[in-house]
Amino acid sequence: MTLRRTLSTVGVAALLGATLIGSPAAASFVVGSGGDAAACVDPAALGAAKARPGGAAKHDPNEISASEAAAREKNLADTLRQRAKVGGTSALAATVTIEVVVHVISEDGTRANGSITDAMINNQISVLNTSYAGGFGGVNTGFQFHLQAIDRQIKPAWYPIVYTSTAEKQMKAALRTGGKGTLNIYTGSLSDDLLGWATFPKSQADTYDGVVILAESLPGGTASPYNLGDTATHEVGHWLNLYHTFQGGCNGNGDQVADTPAEKSAAFGCPANRDTCPSKAGLDPIHNYMDYTDDSCMYEFTAGQAARMSSAWTAYRA
């Protein structure tokens, strides 16, 4: 059963109490690979999540390999263990409110070239809050979002935003705001027909950290069927350490979350009763935000995903 969401549902988050448990920690940042020849610009080393493509024919430029996933899992476990040894806590408070800065990149200040409205951005924050509270379905993840600032940039040199380009790195180095727990979202027209991409959390934060999304994927945008705001929900999931539901295919630990059924490959549209791993329990999790289905088809995170995001927050962003 699918849940058709419309802009009229975005007010739900306002009914849900959110508690701010401290402002984002100050962090020392290193400049992220901004065109320095000595810097590593390998996408995996930068921790970039596989982007969500804008159509079934488009493959993502940076899906992580099984060995990369294994290395990331070891780092997460090691980091949590180290935190526990120095008196840190592995338990997340009831609600974490993440400060958000949205950088609107435009070529010339027109809507056609990136200048989306404040209303779209406010509606996007509402969609994030409702999604992460379980307001469309699934669990309450314990994460909420507060729009700290909208930063409008008219800069042809940064437009469109080209994945892993020197211009993208320079843009982020110039604009990134706040500590490692501040979510920086960059919007614009994107290269390669992509809907977005994100960095995974990691021990050494840098200025490349953040989420890039197609401007017209925001609620009320033109990128139908991806214009209800779930590209941001999906990419923020990566920023909080979630993998795609189809990571690893049918075998092994998949997306490292026990309660998302195994899935062999990305699903598009909203296919009923899809089961690409018939030897494993459960139908494909096509309604999960971390698949590739239409925005109107995806409406849930699981308890396992919420726990994984909480662990990652504690390890890398708190």
Ligand SMILES: [Zn+2]
């Ligand atoms: Zn993705």
